[in-house]
Amino acid sequence: MIHLTDTEIQEYVLDRNACSTQIIAHMQSCDTCKEAAAAYEILFAGIRAQPDAVFDFELSELVLEKIQVPERTRKPVPVLTILLSILCAGGSYFFRNDIAHLFSGIPPLLLYFIIISTGAVALFLLADMYKGYQQKMMQLDRY
Ligand SMILES: [Zn+2]
Incomplete structure (x- = not known):
């Protein structure tokens, strides 16, 4: 006689209505599988009786400690850009009469x-x- 697999027995214990008629018929006729099903029922009842897993410490505080907040640093003043801008403006003003003839040559x-x-x-x-x-x-x- 071929017995049911552990998965089939567990499915039978958890939800008999979802099992096929072959599994139900075997369970009603086989003492070995009935014993395994009874053991699984005791096991599942013990699992259901366990309290929900709860941390005994404040998890959010520990996580917040690990998160590094980047320090806000002020960006340095772009001195080179300012100098180049002043130089270009001064050069444009100095050569203002020659700009019109810039591309003529x-x-x-x-x-x-x-x-x-x-x-x-x-x-x-x-x-x-x-x-x-x-x-x-x-x-x-x-x-
Ligand atoms: Zn069996």
């Missing part, structure tokens, strides 16, 4: 090349910035 073909290459670099930087933006948004969506 450059051959048109070289001027087109400068414009096209500047536009290509700007497009590349813009695409890279957009890609970085999308990656950051995906990282935010995970949280």
Whole structure:
């Protein structure tokens, strides 16, 4: 006689209505499986009688201690950027009469090349910035 597996006996003990008729018929006729089912019933009753697991300490305090809050530091003043801005403004003012003739000495073909290459670099930087933006948004969506 082939007996029921432990899984089938446990399913029988936990929910007899969900078991197949073959399992129910075997359980009614086999003393070995009935003994195993009775042992599982005692085991499950003991598990149900156990109190719920509760921490005997305050978990949130321990977790909050581990979380490191980054110190807020003031960003340094961008001295180099300010100096370059002042230099550019001063240079523009100093050469204000010559700015109109700035591109007049450059051959048109070289001027087109400068414009096209500047536009290509700007497009590349813009695409890279957009890609970085999308990656950051995906990282935010995970949280
Ligand atoms: Zn059996």
